[in-house]
Amino acid sequence: MGSAAAQSLTSEEERIVAIVKGNSPKALELLEKTVNINSGTMNHKGVREVGKVFRAEFDKLGFKTQWIDMPKEMQRAGHLVATREGKQGKRVLMIGHLDTVFEADSPMAKWERQGDRASGQGVNDMKGGDVIIIEALRALKAAGALDNTTISVIFTGDEENAGDPKEISRRDMVDLAKRSDVALAFEATVLDENGKATGTIGRRSSTSWDLAVKGKQGHSSGIFTASAGYGAVYETARILDAFRQQLQEPNLTFNPGMILGGTEVTHSGPSKGTAFGKSNVIANSAIVKGDLRFLTPEQGEQARARMRTIVAQSLPGTSAEITFQDGYPPMAPTAGNLKLLEIYSKASADAGLGPIAALPPGLRGAGDVQFVAPYVDSLDGLGATGKGAHAPGEDLDVRSIEQGAIRTALLLYRLTR
Structure with a gap:
């Protein structure tokens, strides 16, 4: 991080960034562990197993955790929810998902690292995004910055094939949104034509x-x-x-x-x-x-x-x-969403990672954040960067885990002060 960027961060924020960087090897170990567990939407056992791995991490961070089962007739594994309550700053909802499009009978693509790239099932969509959430929270915890904050996290088990009726499969997510001020979703970060990171303030129905x-x-x-x-x-x-x-x-x-x-x-x-x-x-x-x-x-x-x-x-x-x-439902590009992107972009720029522009809404498919967008200011696309999502060669830019965790940790820190 250059001197100009360093001057844009407080000493506490610099400490948070340093903690993220120091934890990067462990972050990749966590990602490797979850990628090597098949968790196709209909592989309920695998989805729950990945949920157990992440639940243990939230437990260590002092969150109250629970697994929410779906009715048997819906044929979905359920969701992981982690919450903590305080009275300081914005109430934040963070959204990820445990499932992938690769079912139990798919050829199992294990984690494989080659330099700055890694491949495997769900490595960027979106186990990479889930790990970014964990690492940002881990850094804030180590810096003593989680105290007195209100943060809720939901990792759904059926984002790739949402259970019906959606009034039930997304009920818990909507309930959390109604008790929050902002929602952050961690689908993969899309790069623009110049290779720069973008943020999603709108998604079509x-x-x-x-x-x-x-x-x-x-x-x-x-x-x-x-x-x-x-x-x-x-x-x-x-x-x-x-x-x-x-x-x-x-x-x-x-x-x-x-x-x-x-x-x-x-x-x-x-x-x-x-x-x-x-x-x-x-x-x-x-x-x-x-x-x-x-x-x-x-x-x-x-x-x-x-x-x-x-x-x-x-x-x-x-x-x-x-x-x-x-x-x-659609996620309309509201003024509140744009303001949230501005805060995120400034955090990224202050950390020396460059500003974040809005992604044109037509370039994204549907995602879980759309169920909460009618109730709360929302921002998506905060996850990992990679190529080939939903394809056998799905891969990841390994550097994007650390970069995403830095941006997210700073965003959370500023929202909850």
Whole structure:
């Protein structure tokens, strides 16, 4: 750390940074231990095992810890919650997750270190982020800066495939948010085109829609006539193309991911189905499964209304219905979120790690922080930096663990003074 950066930190903050650096080897040992435990969402035993490892760390830090089971019918492992209460500064909620996309039958990619890079299952998404949380808190504890603070941590066991109903699987997280002033989430830090770290002040929703279309079955020679109409497939094509032409705007996407059409259509699962039809027969039915993403609740309501209007303008001899299913709510880029990013950016710059710019919301998928964003100022993307998340070659920039822990520790210190 250069002299200019050193002048930007108090002596107490310099001590916190030094503690983080001194603990870096142990931080990587902790990360290696958890990466080598398979914790795919549906591998409940593995998720709980990783939870036990992190729970022991929170216990050492003086947090009150508990494992919250989900109802058996939800088929999810549950969540780890750690809390401490005080009366000083902001009340902070920190969010991570224990599960990965790599299930128990996936080829097990163990931790492998090569210089400044390391690979393994969940190494950056997001066991690296979990370790950053632990190391930031460990440094504050060693510096005596955790005393009298209110900090809650939740590590969910099903972020990669959230259990339904989400009113239950995210209930405990929302309850913690309602008792907090700010929320910090530790999904991987995204680098901009210049290789600089960013922060996430907005994330788009992840919702879905179903389109069901009906037509008159008949001989193909009669299509487009008043008696036969246009058939279900043409009506489906009209609707989808009208979406494309009329709905496009910044931060709004609407993707038809699966389409089935013909005279016999069967939808047999979330991503499966069959269709039968003949080229000389007008199709009588079609279904489409789609995804809808938007940045604010208002944008979402407007998009749904426009989609319903388009669907209602049926071609002759056809009818259609569209229904919507809520998933992850949007995290709107509020003034409060931006202020939180400014504090984080200054802490990073003061530590000699450079300022942090906001990431465009359209560049992130959905995440747990979106369930708490309606209730509290929120900031995401504070985790590790790596490549290939959700892929067999998922890796990590090892240096980002120490850097993330320094930024987080300073942010926590300033929020809780």
